[in-house]
Amino acid sequence: MMQFIKYLLLPFSWLYGLGVRFRNWLFDINVKKSRSFDIPVIGVGNLSAGGTGKTPMVEYILKILLASGYQPAMLSRGYKRNTSGFCLAETDMTAATIGDEPYQVKSKFPEVVVAACEERTVGIDTIMQNHRNVNVIVLDDSYQHRAVTPGFNILLTDFNKPFYKDSLLPAGRLREPKSGRSRADVMIVTKCPNEVEMNEKGKIRLKLKSMPFQEVYFTGISYQSLIKTNAEPGADTHFPIENLKGYKVVLFTGIANTKPLENYLKGQCIETILMDFADHHSFSAAEIQKIIARWETLPDMNKLILTTEKDWRRMEDTEPVKYFAGLPFYFLPIEVQWDATEKISFDKKIIDYVEEHQGKRRVHS
Numbered sequence: 001m002m003q004f005i006k007y008l009l010l011p012f013s014w015l016y017g018l019g020v021r022f023r024n025w026l027f028d029i030n031v032k033k034s035r036s037f038d039i040p041v042i043g044v045g046n047l048s049a050g051g052t053g054k055t056p057m058v059e060y061i062l063k064i065l066l067a068s069g070y071q072p073a074m075l076s077r078g079y080k081r082n083t084s085g086f087c088l089a090e091t092d093m094t095a096a097t098i099g100d101e102p103y104q105v106k107s108k109f110p111e112v113v114v115a116a117c118e119e120r121t122v123g124i125d126t127i128m129q130n131h132r133n134v135n136v137i138v139l140d141d142s143y144q145h146r147a148v149t150p151g152f153n154i155l156l157t158d159f160n161k162p163f164y165k166d167s168l169l170p171a172g173r174l175r176e177p178k179s180g181r182s183r184a185d186v187m188i189v190t191k192c193p194n195e196v197e198m199n200e201k202g203k204i205r206l207k208l209k210s211m212p213f214q215e216v217y218f219t220g221i222s223y224q225s226l227i228k229t230n231a232e233p234g235a236d237t238h239f240p241i242e243n244l245k246g247y248k249v250v251l252f253t254g255i256a257n258t259k260p261l262e263n264y265l266k267g268q269c270i271e272t273i274l275m276d277f278a279d280h281h282s283f284s285a286a287e288i289q290k291i292i293a294r295w296e297t298l299p300d301m302n303k304l305i306l307t308t309e310k311d312w313r314r315m316e317d318t319e320p321v322k323y324f325a326g327l328p329f330y331f332l333p334i335e336v337q338w339d340a341t342e343k344i345s346f347d348k349k350i351i352d353y354v355e356e357h358q359g360k361r362r363v364h365s
Helices: 002-028 054-067 100-108 120-130 178-183 198-208 259-266 285-296 309-315 319-324 340-357
Strands: 041-046 072-076 113-116 136-140 152-158 186-190 215-223 226-228 248-253 271-276 303-308 329-332 334-338
Touching: 041 054, 041 340, 054 072, 054 100, 054 136, 054 152, 054 334, 054 340, 072 100, 072 120, 100 113, 100 136, 100 309, 113 120, 120 136, 152 178, 152 340, 186 198, 186 340, 198 215, 215 259, 215 340, 248 259, 248 285, 259 271, 271 285, 285 303, 285 319, 303 309, 309 329, 334 340
Parallel strands: 041 136, 041 152, 072 113, 072 136, 152 186, 186 215, 248 271, 248 303, 303 329
Antiparallel strands: 215 334, 226 329
């Protein structure tokens, strides 16, 4: 049935593709202007509509830059926030004000300048004017925002749903044609299983059609200790993953792709009951009560309620969270997992680019 619907939608995908190709062509011939900046700008994005692990990658890049003594800023669109225009993240803001990705990044990196702005050029200009100490900017979900030309462009694709197997919207999830990969300096295959054989990596590289200048990396997901959301002050909030043995888990999510998390939890606990919502979903009181009711139906044994870090950041300052009071409710942070050799190579590429492009703070078109 799904395949039949996809075929029905293909004519609309072709029309959508024509529009996107025409738009990209206007940028390519400089009819539509794209600005580059003398300050190093690192773009992180994808060809598909979400679900490739952009936020963990942005956080990883910020860690590299901070560890090397740089003062980075992170700029996002701030998807689904209730504000517009340029908005500088403060530690007392909510996800509704700044967007869930910027809110999560600011929560983890309070020392980093984090902002949201639909017009990335305006956002970069504002950061440069008001934060003279910032010496590198990381753009979240920037690949289709061609008004800015990042100095270093990182394209992510999900191992389980690579762009070369996908179709344009609405028949598939691609936001632009596969040819858009040519703008990337680096391609990263994310959410890989623990071991990817060298010959399989070679096959994937061929299917990605990477160019000689484009390095291809393979990363996985490192699941961290669960964090209790409503622990008593001073109490240990960490719940090691290995302690899930013997537990039943009600998992609720509002992310683009839950499969890697579902598959991981299958090997960690007795049973996972998934309650899946749309990407960037804002949870209502009724929905949270339904989640709790599902948890209450489980036998009186080891059981808990779990969500992703991104979902928790989106809801933590909302009124409906009060219903979780006193319950074993946790969120699960994730980090990028690297092969040691590839990590060294990627880190060096980032630092080499930033070092090479440090300099004047003027802008050119």
